[in-house]
Amino acid sequence: MTPRPARIATMNEVAAAAGVSQATVSLVLNKAGGSRVAEATRQRVLEAAEELGYRPNAAAKTLRKGAAGLIGFVGDVVASSPFAGRIVEGAQARAWDDGMLLLTVNTGGDERLEAAAIDALLAQRVAGIVYASMYHRRLTVPEALEGLPTVVLNSEDAAGRARAVVPDEFEGGRAATRALLEAGHRRIAMINIETLASGLPAAVGRHDGYRSALGDAGVAYDRRLVREGDGNPQGGFDHTLALMSAASPPTAIFCANDRTAWGAYQALETLGLEVPRDVSIVGFDNQETLAPFLRPGLTTLGLPFVEMGRRAVDLLLGGHAADEIPERIECPLIERGSVAAPRGGRVG
Template sequence: MAESTRARILDAVDELGYSTNAFARSLRSGDSGIIGFISDEVASAPFAGKLLKGAQELAWATGQVILSIDTYNERALEDAAVEMMLSYRVRGIIFAAMYHRVMELPSSLAGAPVVVLNARDGAGRVPSVYPDEVQGGYAATRHLLDAGHRRIAMINIQAPDSVLPAGIGRLAGYRRALIDAGIEIDPTLVRPGLGIVEDGMEQARILMQQPDAPTAIFCGNDRTAWGAYRALERLGLRVPEDCSIVGFDNQETLAPYLDPGLTTLKLPYEQMARRAVEILLDEQGAAPLINPIHCSLIPRGSVASAKVHA
């Protein structure tokens, strides 16, 4: 083609605002510029919607788009979503969960580029990106230790026999921080729960009515912490003057609005999602299978220095 003809064509393209048909482009190059995002309820759950936001932001910045489907944990819907996305020749698929758990991937994903997000691949075959629960539990407890507390309780968010990674990891971090500080773990200070306000109220009441009550409580999530606040108030006690409290999740509709504001650990939704996209876009395929992401401490007014006991 003559250079003058080529120039006229390009000028016409600019004038008409012509854009390439994505599907036709994928047929030619094998790359549709689409990343599939399959989740249980992430896209429709405001609390975890930042997963989708983080993925969309990095995808857009790198010239990709996100095709998202919620399947509500129905295997038939999962298989249909996978089939549809593969027909679109997606660059890869992010398989996300609303809460941190070990999941079994659909067999229809076999052979496709996949990253598990906010969960772990039970078979250990594909990369998994999830919050570092142990580090978060350690950071929460360390923050209380640094404030001078030595009798620190924990109200967990699941039963002792639960296999969910969040409660297991946060409890392990709590224990590790105490051991590193040379403090013997008192089993009477570790209470089970289900991550609900009512359990926080009940377990905090039990803890604070012990003869040697804790001066601080690490709550396994913010709802539990809210319950602990209410229990202390009913007992005529104050946060943090009589007991410091740290939560987990940084639930933005709750944590900043407690009185005082709740010191808590932030779940790294957007950072996890960006990491998942980075792994899919890495042409070298060198990402590790295990990708725990740091949980940041958000300090507010619920922690004070420990009282000096006579």
């Protein structure tokens, strides 16, 4: 055996010597549970590490031993968002419960920065990675994370392999619509945040929940009352004007996000109508810098950011996984002042 070098070898050097990826070296040396590294490959990595005199970072303990260590958190803009930043709070709190530290990287959606960030986290010998997105969509998990314990957060793995934690869009849409039905409305419009053809899980799920709740109440689904917006106030404004100009306008509108609802408020004010006296409104997202400050305050569905963050790390730490992938977290109804019975007590 050749003499060991005086300096400490890096994980990259071990990977090169063993002829494997850095991710594979991380899996072997961190003894990551559930990895699929062949025994021959594992032995080759261990021999290379011994040959080069590699010594693991003392801060990087393994999940199997349950000791203090590091978990990586890679997000596009979640760490800098005033809303979804709460995902990081939940993840960090859950990691700390087990004496783990969360290393957070905000990539801004830059693929080159993301690749560099993942390489850096692997070099830190993280025990697993939470791969997070600002909004609920289907995404491609980077190849560099293959084999490393990974949980996709606030999005879904397009390949359907990685565990994922997302808001329950379908039940949220049902809850929003039920709130209007229970107030006595029957002519309920919906302004979505995207087209259904886009396949965006938030748009499809919220729409399907709306349609399901109508069906449960015996109310016919009327495609003329459904508008496909873009999630912005201008879309909410324009679609509300169009809906209210119909021969038989709605008495209530489910807006699939709070920004759309803001535009709906403005349109109704332009028409000389009041919320909720003339038209009731329910939103979605519970944007804390917007929903409480509309007049009246907006009844809306909250995105369970803290709970999702905690659950993602819980899964990395060996928490019992649900039967379904992705795992859906309930969106609570936050009641304020934008819902009332149809004007005059009539059924809408």
